[in-house]
Amino acid sequence: MKKFVALLLMLAMVLCCAAAMADGIKVGIINLDPSESGYREANVRNLTETFTAENGYDATFVTAPTADKQLEAARGFITAGVKYILVSAAETTGWDEVLTDAQEAGITVFLFDRMIECDPSLYAAAVVSDMRQEGETAVAWLESLGLEEYNILHIQGQLGSAAQIGRSDPLTEKCAAEANWTIVREGTGGDSWDPNEARKIAEAAINAGEKFNIVYAENDGMADGVVAALDAAGITHGVDGDVYIMGFDCNKWALEKLLNGEWNYDGQCSPFQAVKIDEMIKVLEAGGQIEGLNDLNQIISEEKGFDAKTITQADIDAYGL
Amino acid sequence: MKQKRKAFSGIGQLIIPLVALSLLILFNLFRDPGFFSIGVAVNSSGNKVLSGNLISVIDSASELAIISMGMTLVTAACGGQDISVGAVGSIAGAVFVKVLLGASSINGGIVVLGIIACCLATIAFKLFNGALVAVFRIQPMIATLILYSCGRSIAYWISGSATPQLNSPIISAMGMTIPGIPVPTPIFAVILVGLLLALLFKLTNTSLYTQTVGINQGAARLNGINPILIKLLSFVILGVCVAVAAVIGVCRMGNLSHKTLLVDIEMDAILAVAIGGNNLGGGKFRISGSILGAYIIQMLTTTLYAMNVPPVNVKAYKAVVIVIIVVAGSPVVKSKVTAMWNRLRSGGSTAAVQKGVRG
CATH class of the missing domain: 3.40.50.2300 (Response regulator)
Known part of the structure; x- marks a missing residue:
């Protein structure tokens, strides 16, 4: 008991000192x-x-x-x-x-x-x-490319997660609305957003002879997995390539791939x-x-989408994770 | 006759996985005759490489096949499974990347050094598991739960950042294909590990001792076999397997993602051991069965992807097929089928004798 009291006193003293x-x-x-x-x-x-x-x-x-x-x-x-x-x-x-x-x-x-x-x-x-905002920004960027046909390989994140739903919905809605927008393959990296699973899905799509010109991967890791499959099959990608690569999260290494022209787009999740x-x-x-709160007392972070053609080293330093 | 019977009973364990694999192959041939066609593509580095679903399956199953070999031994010796292989694999990847990034440039020597460091790390962690299991007699699943839950944090702590990148032609050669050789490199790693294990079993009594310890530890000890040593050995071998698998995983992606490297592979590895007809309670084992199991799992995954099954349903479909395979391989179904087969073959009069012979 004595020991306990001594301990308490000591604790109180330490806390007082800290407060002071x-x-x-x-x-x-x-x-x-x-x-x-x-x-x-x-x-x-x-x-x-x-x-x-x-x-x-x-x-x-x-x-x-x-x-x-x-x-x-x-x-x-x-x-x-x-x-x-x-x-x-x-x-x-x-x-x-x-x-x-x-x-x-x-x-x-x-x-x-x-x-x-x-x-x-x-x-x-x-x-x-706002994950949906992220998805909408990405889809708007895609639309701004003005391609004749959008054949999309869509790699989803953990099904049911806020990020997956927010990033998937604008794309699936757009594809349902536009005749020249098609999701040729849809897969998921699973609960851990596994890049290796994304690679396997892309490999299966390539082996099946599917032609796609856009990879819409819901995070950077999975976009990287798809790129590994494209590289193995000799399909070109990025700024001068046949396939547009899109990722999310803006990891530093991913933005560097944008700067090198290997990828095309990365959506920020701030x-x-x-x-x-x-x-x-x-x-x-x-x-x-x-001020500036909505009815849920929220303030939505401002989030950008980076294009490989306009990204600079300064962007990477400022926004890369 | 007796000789023939013996040979048959030896392969008996492999019947279910072989049938499952053949059915999967037949199903795919029926569904899409071009499924197994192998083509030649030129990859982004300008090398000719083989491509096609079959190559995909064999290539993608490499990590799983290697880990299931080690898992089979641990299962046989300890009568339980190591569920920390994925997490320790992540640690192995972190050590490998740490060594490579610590050097001024990535060359052959530093890669070898990295692999050695990586093996030493996994062996150390697996010995920790092994000591808990063999010396302190803790249930393997509980003992390995510790590293299962904290391994990936240790990996992060070692690597120091979330996704360190390795950009080197050596790394892509190890993870994809070596220039001039059209076959994916990971396949060679599987063959190498398989050969080394086969050699170990051929030259030493490891296989026999492992089975003995797994079947009856007390009897093994009375016969002069040290069960602790055998169990530790199985963990050391698993450690090496995990290290090799982790290096493949890192080289495939050219970076380390400690959260996703070899993620969930423990579950698939245990499954591969079970599909291979091995007793999860320890004792007799067949590594070839587990390897078959690994390829079955990958074949199933690739089939589902090739069929373009909606992502929400992939896991459910996979589960259904696996339940069927596991039930078909269960002792109850097996003995029923054997009895029926015997009756069909020899009629009622000799059935009893046959049953006696098969034991």
């Missing part, structure tokens, strides 16, 4: 594991570079891959008395209780990258991507939400109101 030392805005950031993907890696980096002591913050970062660890971290932040909590949730449900507690404790919550299914009043704003959240916190701190 820090004079920035206290922020607790809950994210997913950076090893998840290039996207997450860039996302974590962006947050750590933005919420620094020089920028006036006292930020604590937690990266946890599962919902229970994330909830635990959120409760910890409430107890520690942070002013803001930023969350990219592993699961969309199960947050109501914690978020209500946070609200009662006077903590402002921001969501980034991923939405949570709860009352929008529980968070100040959600900075998210992980850079930190700056926007930083701006909003500064507004709140100055006593202002956050």
Whole structure:
């Protein structure tokens, strides 16, 4: 018992010291594991570079891959008395209780990258991507090519995921509406967006003698898998090639392939939400109101589509993951 | 007569996979006579390469075939499976890429060094699994669950970035085709690993000892075989197989994606071992069965892709076929079919005798 009390006292002392030392805005950031993907890696980096002591913050970062660890971290932040909590949730449900507690404790919550299914009043704003917008941008780019025929090899991501649905729907709708737009083959890289599976699908399509002039792959890895199959079969691709290659996510290596003219298009999925959240916190701190929210309290990240003909090294440095 | 019977019972285990493979081939021939046609294409590097569905199947199944060989041994010796092969494969890929990118330029020597480093890493991780299984007698699935769940994070930690790229003609030669040789390189890797294992079994008693340990560990020990050593050996061999498969996987894509390298391959490898007629509870085994199993799985996948099955349905179709194969190979169905066959062949009077001979 004595030991326990001593431990508690020590903990309290450490916490007091920590509180006394820090004079920035206290922020607790809950994210997913950076090893998840290039996207997450860039996302974590962006947050750590933005919420620094020089920028006036006292930020604590937690990266946890599962919902229970994330909830635990959120409760910890409430107890520690942070002013803001930023969350990219592993699961969309199960947050109501914690978020209500946070609200009662006077903590402002921001969501980034991923939405949570709860009352929008529980968070100040959600900075998210609009996957459908990404798909529409890509399809609009395709249309701007003005080809006579669009014969598309469509490689989908994890079926049912927000990214897959958002990126697939505009294309399938367009193909249903236009006579010269055809999806000659449709396949999926499965739950892990597997490039190797994409390669096999492309190989089967080539072996079956299917003629396609567009590869619409829903992420960079799978586009790369298809390109491996095209290379093996000696089918040219890219700016001077027979087949247009389209990917999503804007990984650095993929944008470099655009710059080299091996691919044609890459759609951005922006992980850079930190700056926007930083701006909003500064507004709140100055006593202002956050503006430009939709009815779900969302702010949609601005996302670009890069064309191999216009991309520059500066774009790669700025937007590559 | 006795000799003939013995030969027949030796191949007995392979009947189901052979029949399954033939049916798949027949189905494809019936569906599209051109399915197996092999053509010559010129790839993007200007080399002549063989192309066609058959080449695709044999080429794409390479990683799976290699890993199922190792998985067969672990299954036979330990009576359980290693479910961490995909995750450890990802670690192997990360080590390989780390070594190659650490050098100023990628040349033959550095690639060999990378492969050696990669083998050492997988052997170390597999020995960890092996120690848990053999020394601490933990259920293989539980023991290997540890690396299954954290292996890909370790791979990320080693490689340090999400998708490191390897751009070198050596890498594409290893993953695709060597200039001047029209056959995809991974196929040679399968043959090489297969030959090495065959040689090992021919020159040593590994195969016999592995079966003995798998059937009855106590009896093996009483006969002077060290079960711990045999089990560890099976994990070491699996480790080498995983390393080779990982190098193929990395070279195929020319980059390392730690999340997707050899993803879900453990499930397919276990399946290949089962389709090959091996007892998943350990004991007798046939590596050739597992290799057949691997090609059956790939043939099935390629068939479904060639048929342009909607993506949502691919897995369901695959599952149906696999259930049929596994049920057909189950002991109950097998003994029923054998009994029926015997009755048909020799009539009621000699059926009892036949049954006795077949045991």
